[in-house]
Amino acid sequence: MDIKTYIKSGILELYVAGALSDKENREIYDAMLKYPELLEEVLNIEAAVVKLTAHAAPSNSKHIFTSVKKALSFTDNDTKVTSLLPPTRKTIWFNYTGWAAAVLLAVGLLWTLNKNEALNTKVSTITTDKEFLEIQVKDINSDLADTKKLLNVIRDQNLINITLNGQDVYPEGYAKVYWDKSSETVYLDLAGLPKPPEGKVYQIWSLTLNPLSPTSLGTIDDFNDNANKIFELQNNNASQAFGITLEPAGGSESPTMEQLYTLGVVSDS
Amino acid sequence: MQLDLLISKFQQKDENAFETLYNMYSTSMHGVIYNIVRDHNIAEEVMQDVFIKAWHKSESYDATKGRFFTWLLNISRNAAIDKTRSKGFKNNSKNLDAEYFVDILPSQDDLNNSTDAIGVGKFISLLKQKCIEVLELLYFKGYTQKEAAETLEIPIGTVKTRNRNCINELREIVLN
Numbered sequence: 107m108d109i110k111t112y113i114k115s116g117i118l119e120l121y122v123a124g125a126l127s128d129k130e131n132r133e134i135y136d137a138m139l140k141y142p143e144l145l146e147e148v149l150n151i152e153a154a155v156v157k158l159t160a161h162a163a164p165s166n167s168k169h170i171f172t173s174v175k176k177a178l179s180f181t182d183n184d185t186k187v188t189s190l191l192p193p194t195r196k197t198i199w200f201n202y203t204g205w206a207a208a209v210l211l212a213v214g215l216l217w218t219l220n221k222n223e224a225l226n227t228k229v230s231t232i233t234t235d236k237e238f239l240e241i242q243v244k245d246i247n248s249d250l251a252d253t254k255k256l257l258n259v260i261r262d263q264n265l266i267n268i269t270l271n272g273q274d275v276y277p278e279g280y281a282k283v284y285w286d287k288s289s290e291t292v293y294l295d296l297a298g299l300p301k302p303p304e305g306k307v308y309q310i311w312s313l314t315l316n317p318l319s320p321t322s323l324g325t326i327d328d329f330n331d332n333a334n335k336i337f338e339l340q341n342n343n344a345s346q347a348f349g350i351t352l353e354p355a356g357g358s359e360s361p362t363m364e365q366l367y368t369l370g371v372v373s374d375s
Numbered sequence: 376m377q378l379d380l381l382i383s384k385f386q387q388k389d390e391n392a393f394e395t396l397y398n399m400y401s402t403s404m405h406g407v408i409y410n411i412v413r414d415h416n417i418a419e420e421v422m423q424d425v426f427i428k429a430w431h432k433s434e435s436y437d438a439t440k441g442r443f444f445t446w447l448l449n450i451s452r453n454a455a456i457d458k459t460r461s462k463g464f465k466n467n468s469k470n471l472d473a474e475y476f477v478d479i480l481p482s483q484d485d486l487n488n489s490t491d492a493i494g495v496g497k498f499i500s501l502l503k504q505k506c507i508e509v510l511e512l513l514y515f516k517g518y519t520q521k522e523a524a525e526t527l528e529i530p531i532g533t534v535k536t537r538n539r540n541c542i543n544e545l546r547e548i549v550l551n
Contacts, residue, residue: 116539123513123538124445125520135439150550151542152444155403155514157549159448161496162406162476162515164415167422170405171397174426180390 107137113147122151249333256336259284259293268348270370275352276300281368283348290342292323297335299367302352309353311361312345315371320349325357347371382443386433393430400444401426404451410476410515411455412464421458425451452517475511477502498548506541513538 112118120126121134138145259265265284272279280298285291294310302308310323323339351358352365384392404425409418428450436446458464480496502510512518512526513534524531 114539116535116542119538119542120513120520120535122442122445124441124449124517125513125523126441128440131441132439135441148442150546152442154542154546154549156400156444157403157495158499158510158545159403159406159476159514161499162410162479163402164405164409164418164479167401167405167419168398170419170422171394171401171426173423174397174430175390177423177427178430 107141109141109143112137113144118144118148119151122148122155252336253334256293256334259286262286264288266372268370268372270348270350270368272298273366273369275365276367279367281350281370283370285341285345285372290340292339292341292348294326294337294339295335296326296329296337296350299335299350302329305355306352307355307357308350308367309357309361310339311349311351312341312343313347313349314344315346320361321345322357322359325353325355327355345372378443379438382436382438386436388430388433393433396443397426400447403444404447406476407448407451407515408455410479411452412458413474413479417458417464418455421451421454425454428454448514449517452515456517475507476515477507495549499545502541502544502548505537506544509534509538509541510545 117126117130118134121131126134134144134148138148265286268283268285270281270283276299279300282295282298284293284295286293292310296308299308307325307327308329309325311320312323313320321343323341323343326337329335347370349361349369350367351361351363352367353362381392381395385396401422405418405422408421408425409415412418412421425447429447432450436443440446477500480500500507508527509523512523513520518526520531520534523534527534529537
């Protein structure tokens with residue numbers, strides 16, 4: 107086939123016009139598959155005719171498609187994709203499932219993380235509680251030991267028991283002194299004394315009576331913190347009496363007699 | 376996208392492919408239909424019918440029998456001609472016979488498919504009368520070579536070569 111002569115014959119123009127028989131159309135179709143330049147020529151002719159006929163259009167025809175779609179009851183543009191070929195639909199279904207699974211997994215992980223954090227907080231709280239309780243048990247045990255020791259002290263036969271009576275400043279007050287001469291220790295039970303005012307402390311005095319001379323055994327600095335108001339002091343004096351005065355914090359050189367709260371004499375033994 | 380692929384998707388009832396093809400060819404079909412019926416509303420009505428028909432009969436298109444454009448062109452011309460023969464059609468048939476597609480080119484002031492549309496339209500209308508006649512019959516009216524030869528009172532072979540020369544002139548105008 108002489109391609110150039112074939113093209114020049116004008117048969118391809120008639121082909122595009124649709125003016126040929128089925129037999130001729132088939133021949134051209136087969137020839138186009140064989141000779142790409144024929145197809146090229148047909149495309150050019152077609153392009154020219156598309157433009158020629160388009161120029162005769164009275165108006166834009168885009169809007170007509172809307173009524174075509176409506177008549178064919180096409181779905182909306184947005185959902186159009188889903189109503190296409192079955193493979194496409196399948197892919198999209200898989201996509202959605204995948205995303206849904208991913209979202210579920212993410213939510214699940216977040217939930218687990220949150221739960222884990224909550225549990226960790228709970229564990230830490232419980233640990234703190236446990237430690238606190240252990241401290242309390244230790245304290246109670248320590249208190250019990252103190253109390254037992256105190257009980258032993260009080261029951262001790264060698265212990266000298268002195269009651270200090272309330273004086274003018276605070277007549278309803280009282281105190282007890284348990285004096286263990288062998289260990290040179292005095293135990294003071296100050297439960298009968300009021301809480302000292304701010305900046306003041308009780309000072310404990312050992313007294314000899316003839317002549318009256320006081321010796322300080324020390325001040326009670328932790329009066330408020332001590333729950334059972336039992337205090338332990340050293341005493342190596344040959345005490346004949348004990349007195350308790352209220353003194354400025356830090357204590358005084360000699361007792362302020364106007365602030366003598368309690369006083370008691372050691373009975374002869 | 377390859378035209379062949381687009382057409383085969385359209386034949387598988389792919390709505391997107393259909394819309395793409397519509398955008399490619401609808402203005403041309405509109406021109407052909409309007410040239411036959413010469414009425415805006417009737418032309419739009421026929422357009423709808425043509426594309427609805429194309430959708431429903433998409434599987435009937437056979438590439439071995441011709442171009443897709445030609446297939447659509449045939450449906451459009453036949454639908455428009457059927458319309459002119461229907462009872463309700465009121466246009467004067469005498470006028471329809473006398474007028475060529477070039478007569479509607481300059482009057483189109485609302486064409487907005489391209490900025491140089493009016494300019495190109497002017498050049499198209501300046502084609503030789505011999506060309507206007509043959510293009511009108513072969514492309515706008517769907518005459519066969521023989522029918523065109525009889526109408527124009529020229530030999531069949533002359534239709535072929537004259538059309539070839541006219542299309543070449545047209546290609547110069549619209550493709551360059």
